[in-house]
Amino acid sequence: NAGVTQTPKFQVLKTGQSMTLQCAQDMNHNSMYWYRQDPGMGLRLIYYSASEGTTDKGEVPNGYNVSRLNKREFSLRLESAAPSQTSVYFCASSGHPQETQYFGPGTRLLVL
């Protein structure tokens, strides 16, 4: 049982480049989330999808877009990367919005 998987694990971008972070879960969960975590800090919610077909902004959505492709997959896109987006990105899923969240291993992104 893979749980939540994220690709890629590491990525280096130049300022202005675009990329998509992929996330998939095999637990038949309804809700999925994207967080960023900066060194020594907690989690900040970027976007979430409470159920298939819906997406909502979190605390720090600027510079990002998301797509809930189907029930399993939730992608995060950086259209024009900036050094301020250097961070570790975590995807998570839960059966319902108030339930336990299961996290992926993270994507470490460096924007030069």
Add this chain to the structure above:
Amino acid sequence: TQLLEQSPQFLSIQEGENLTVYCNSSSVFSSLQWYRQEPGEGPVLLVTVVTGGEVKKLKRLTFQFGDARKDSSLHITAAQPGDTGLYLCAGPQTSGSRLTFGEGTQLTVNP
């Protein structure tokens, strides 16, 4: 948005010591969850407390939910280096749309 404040932000102790970390809010939560994040990994749920005054034990870890359901604490007895990590509390928003996470307590247990 209901906020959760965790203290202390950083804690460095020697193996064998006891410690307590706190998660406080001015709002009432229906439940609170505690997660631990080890270096290089995603957070993993440790426990959920649901009833005011509830105490749950997980080996050397004791979790308590305040009577008014506005705060929670995590007490670790005889800390070990394997307890090192970021401890996060989280609670459901009354809107029901998502969880709110605290900023976390970064614990380092030195051998």
